[in-house]
Amino acid sequence: MTETTSTTASEDGGDWLSATVTRNPGEHATVIDSAKAAENPETAETVAKIKALRQSIDNVDTAIVSLLAERFKYTSQVGVLKARAGFAPADYKREDYQIERLHRIAVAAGLDPDIAEMYREFVVTEAKKRHQRIAEAGGDPGVLDVFA
């Protein structure tokens, strides 16, 4: 069972704070920070290592979010072309090709291919939803800029 709780307020504020996070009520959590590091020298070393790894993780996330921005700009253009030509949002032959391709790339990169498939499912599902909205707006991609 999961419950949904609000996130804490940020300093830069904004109405996006209505965003919610799903958390398991029975889940254990540890805050890894300087207070945790003060417990003993061995803990301090572990906390320092985790902090360094988290910086690398943040760098990877910056790169991925930037690439996702480019990906959705491209799929938005595809959505406009499809809508104007009367093509449907979905193309299963293309999806099968993507499934095989990403599986292969994931294995070569040392990534569990299940994760690559979850990634593909996520982006393709979102792209198709957005293609549908463009089609319903008569081929207008501006319909997607509601967040700007």
Add this chain to the structure above:
Amino acid sequence: MTETTSTTASEDGGDWLSATVTRNPGEHATVIDSAKAAENPETAETVAKIKALRQSIDNVDTAIVSLLAERFKYTSQVGVLKARAGFAPADYKREDYQIERLHRIAVAAGLDPDIAEMYREFVVTEAKKRHQRIAEAGGDPGVLDVFA
């Protein structure tokens, strides 16, 4: 309502073919290929544009899957450190930080922040599941290499 159908077989084979794709039975689909392009010259031009955009999308996916591979190598190391120190897989303070940070980066990059949040939810949920498996294996990261 959705139903789950098997994917088509690939030439390079393998047991990953048990992977399934969720598809809406009422969903319309269009195969965009050379047969579609042969319909008329205007359609041929649209198909050529879509093919070019799809190549860029594939390039972005290659980069993202490679980065996801690095991300999960980093989080696997964090999982080992947490398990050995007796820290829980979850850290909500870290998650709140990530939510704010990725929201900000998404807006700056022109990406709908809802997509950045879906991305974060996906990778953090998977990382925590994997941290749990490492903890249950007594801090052994090799437990995650079952796909190799």
